[in-house]
Amino acid sequence: MSLVPINRKFRKQIPEAHRASVDTRLHWLWHQRFGTVQTIWMDSPDMLDRTACTIVLQCILAKDLNSIELLFQRIEGGAVSDGQVLAATTSVRI
Numbered sequence: 001m002s003l004v005p006i007n008r009k010f011r012k013q014i015p016e017a018h019r020a021s022v023d024t025r026l027h028w029l030w031h032q033r034f035g036t037v038q039t040i041w042m043d044s045p046d047m048l049d050r051t052a053c054t055i056v057l058q059c060i061l062a063k064d065l066n067s068i069e070l071l072f073q074r075i076e077g078g079a080v081s082d083g084q085v086l087a088a089t090t091s092v093r094i
Contacts, residue, residue, distance in 0.1 A: 010039040025052035
């Protein structure tokens with residue numbers, strides 16, 4: 001019995017339908033494989049794509065629950081400015 005090598009092809013860019021804002025990019029990236037996020041981070045010339053990938057990769061690799069919480073708030077709560085998210089999280093924590 002011979003083993004067949006698996007050749008995985010990851011997407012190299014975020015689809016145009018998901019490029020309206022950083023939040024839409026984050027939502028799409030969160031549902032992709034880790035290799036897809038890494039590939040887009042390495043190959044995309046668009047800085048907003050790279051920024052969104054950096055946020056997702058940092059949350060996952062650093063295992064930082066505060067960063068993951070902020071990411072979930074952006075994904076689940078719709079488009080919210082960074083200042084609003086930061087103000088909401090600092091007012092909750094005492």
